[in-house]
Amino acid sequence: MGTDAFEFTINFVKMVAIFLMMVQIVPLLVWVERRGSAYIQNRFGPNRVGPLGLTQLLADAVKFLTKEEFVPGRGYPFIYYAAPVVAMIPATLALAAIPLSAPFHVEPFEMFGRNWGPYTFMFQGYDFGIGIVFVLGVSSLAAYALLLAGYGSNNKYSMYGALRASAQTISYELAMGLSIVGVILLFNTFSFTDIVNAQSAPLNFMWFGKKVVVEWLPNWGLIYQPLGAVILFAAMFAEANRLPFDLPEAEGELVAGYHTEYAGFKFNMFFIGEYGHMFVASALMVIFYFGGYTIYPWLTPETAPQIMGKLLGVTSATWMSFWGSILLHLVLMAKVVAFLWIFIQVRWTLPRFRYDQLMDLGWRSMLPWALFNTVITAIVVLLMRYQWGA
Amino acid sequence: MLWDAIGFYGMALFLIFFALKTITVPNPIHAALYLVLTMIGLAGMFFNLGAHFIAGVQMIVYAGAVMVLFVMVLMLFDLKAEIRSFSRGLLSGALKIMSSALLVGFALGSAGSSVAILDSSDTAPTQIDVTRQLGVLLYTKYLFAFEVLGILLLVVAVGVVAVSRMKGGTHAQH
Amino acid sequence: MPSTETILNVGLTHYLALSAVIFSFGMIAVLMRKNVIVMLMGVELMLNAVNLSFIAFAKESGNLSGHIMVFFVMTIAAAEAGVGLALAVAIYKKFHEVNIRFFEHLRG
Numbered sequence A: 001m002g003t004d005a006f007e008f009t010i011n012f013v014k015m016v017a018i019f020l021m022m023v024q025i026v027p028l029l030v031w032v033e034r035r036g037s038a039y040i041q042n043r044f045g046p047n048r049v050g051p052l053g054l055t056q057l058l059a060d061a062v063k064f065l066t067k068e069e070f071v072p073g074r075g076y077p078f079i080y081y082a083a084p085v086v087a088m089i090p091a092t093l094a095l096a097a098i099p100l101s102a103p104f105h106v107e108p109f110e111m112f113g114r115n116w117g118p119y120t121f122m123f124q125g126y127d128f129g130i131g132i133v134f135v136l137g138v139s140s141l142a143a144y145a146l147l148l149a150g151y152g153s154n155n156k157y158s159m160y161g162a163l164r165a166s167a168q169t170i171s172y173e174l175a176m177g178l179s180i181v182g183v184i185l186l187f188n189t190f191s192f193t194d195i196v197n198a199q200s201a202p203l204n205f206m207w208f209g210k211k212v213v214v215e216w217l218p219n220w221g222l223i224y225q226p227l228g229a230v231i232l233f234a235a236m237f238a239e240a241n242r243l244p245f246d247l248p249e250a251e252g253e254l255v256a257g258y259h260t261e262y263a264g265f266k267f268n269m270f271f272i273g274e275y276g277h278m279f280v281a282s283a284l285m286v287i288f289y290f291g292g293y294t295i296y297p298w299l300t301p302e303t304a305p306q307i308m309g310k311l312l313g314v315t316s317a318t319w320m321s322f323w324g325s326i327l328l329h330l331v332l333m334a335k336v337v338a339f340l341w342i343f344i345q346v347r348w349t350l351p352r353f354r355y356d357q358l359m360d361l362g363w364r365s366m367l368p369w370a371l372f373n374t375v376i377t378a379i380v381v382l383l384m385r386y387q388w389g390a
Numbered sequence B: 001m002l003w004d005a006i007g008f009y010g011m012a013l014f015l016i017f018f019a020l021k022t023i024t025v026p027n028p029i030h031a032a033l034y035l036v037l038t039m040i041g042l043a044g045m046f047f048n049l050g051a052h053f054i055a056g057v058q059m060i061v062y063a064g065a066v067m068v069l070f071v072m073v074l075m076l077f078d079l080k081a082e083i084r085s086f087s088r089g090l091l092s093g094a095l096k097i098m099s100s101a102l103l104v105g106f107a108l109g110s111a112g113s114s115v116a117i118l119d120s121s122d123t124a125p126t127q128i129d130v131t132r133q134l135g136v137l138l139y140t141k142y143l144f145a146f147e148v149l150g151i152l153l154l155v156v157a158v159g160v161v162a163v164s165r166m167k168g169g170t171h172a173q174h
Numbered sequence C: 001m002p003s004t005e006t007i008l009n010v011g012l013t014h015y016l017a018l019s020a021v022i023f024s025f026g027m028i029a030v031l032m033r034k035n036v037i038v039m040l041m042g043v044e045l046m047l048n049a050v051n052l053s054f055i056a057f058a059k060e061s062g063n064l065s066g067h068i069m070v071f072f073v074m075t076i077a078a079a080e081a082g083v084g085l086a087l088a089v090a091i092y093k094k095f096h097e098v099n100i101r102f103f104e105h106l107r108g
Helices: A003-042 A056-065 A077-096 A129-138 A141-150 A155-186 A192-198 A226-239 A264-289 A303-312 A318-348 A355-387 B003-025 B028-048 B052-077 B090-117 B129-138 B143-164 C003-006 C012-033 C036-061 C063-093 C098-106
Strands: A104-106 A109-110 A114-116 A119-121 A202-207 A210-218
Touching: A003 A056, A003 A077, A003 A119, A003 A264, A003 A318, A056 A264, A077 A129, A077 A141, A077 A264, A104 A318, A109 A355, A114 A119, A129 A192, A129 A264, A129 B052, A141 A155, A141 A264, A141 B028, A155 A192, A155 A226, A155 A355, A155 B052, A192 A264, A202 A355, A226 A264, A226 A355, A264 A318, A303 A318, A303 B003, B003 B028, B003 C003, B003 C012, B003 C036, B028 C036, B028 C098, B052 B129, B052 C036, B052 C063, B090 C012, B129 B143, B129 C063, B143 C063, C012 C036, C036 C063, C036 C098, C063 C098
Parallel strands: none
Antiparallel strands: A104 A119, A109 A114, A202 A210
């Protein structure tokens, strides 16, 4: 966490800010989803409360908070109450391990009559050396929220939803993990920061003993791993239980699936979990395949502080570094928002799969293709790095 | 050192409580859920011991896959809480508990007396890049075992499919 | 009674003791529970306790072979859980019961 009071305070504020960011992005996303779906379906959407219907979210929150408290009879109250909390945990913890911008450096300075040494603050909740494994491990706990909800509700629709959900999550986790293996092999690291840094250079690789450098292309993962990117993105839809993979809550067949018995704020927490998953999934896509918080050749961790220094007229190294990190964070958020819009667009465009189609897609086409991708990547990386390379 | 001790004892109490709950609650689904908490606690313990990658694998494999399978199968079975969840027989039960306690006693005694043999001061592991060393070790020194495990998993996968599709299929009349 | 120094200085012994206790819990579950699936959970508990002692030894001796063993144990445990659950499902389909007593009928 830190060695002295200053570092401790900043890290604490940072963690709270990241958590609040995840929670606060949800109402905005709900608004975008409702207005966006209205736009896609040629209707108005919520437009009565406040400008553009923006304060609809506040009204919704009041409604959620004042709803009647309800526990299904003959269920398991503790498990029933635990499920919404568990639904929020995986997305929150996963977001804490994802770097949202380049680290910023604080030069030594004087305050309260003593010197405070140089610091480097990561723009993330906590830097695990093995960030990818941590995110995968935490997000594999997401199935429990649905299982607990289904079991605690004592409702056969909830139970069906929960069983479908766990089968779906296990099936698509395989394809997801395997497609990430390609990225890990390619960049030779488990750390998100290293992956992003590798992508801020021009496209370069070894080819038959020669170093090929393509100046006009960034070194993005998408160029090496197009198949992995497609598989990961599809699997992310299944992990977040979004259409076209929203069988756990298929309202035509199962009333509302695992959250049939949930109302008010407990329902809202499932919502926060789902949108948090979408956010984490988009951030992972951006970091693995789309250069993370950098845009080669203009915005990299090296150039961003200079640009912001010129733009804002600040000269101190600390503030230049800080505003540079903020700029890179805005770059990441712009890319993430693009992916979030794709999530919403897909939800309101595609119909739902049938259950056997879902399993068929997961086991008989996505898993073999992900395996194929892993094997090909392994062979090529082996040749590039150890046969042709230095 | 004090904080290390507090962290360890906190986690150890957490683990022992949930492990005890796992084996004593009558409802098997609750037992499975307590076991999930035990697994997560063990992952934290591994993390504490510097085995970050193993902790992640523990979360993915145990908490995320094996236990989900357990919970799912238990839900399919539609079991009610068992009235008598322990096997009958007072004498045999006492013998079983005593044998377990004897085992713990032996383990504790041998652990306490053999720690001095391990030289711990000068071979402290370098915590840098444990994951990379682990990978190198897995693909060089233990390559054969790794390959054999791959074959084992294949055999198990085929065997499980064969067992679960035994004659009659899913909707067999009995 | 060990001294305060021994209690506070957390080392290999403490982890081994914890491992032994959890192992015995798993063993009690296997010996005494009647539900086959809870017995399988007891086996998982035992394997995990052994993993903990492996990792503690690896940390103490600075030898990463302990981590490799844990890796192998986890793989085998996953395989074992798969087979065990498949067998339990097969038994349940036949008897509608997962009590260990019903496994006696499987003879011959």
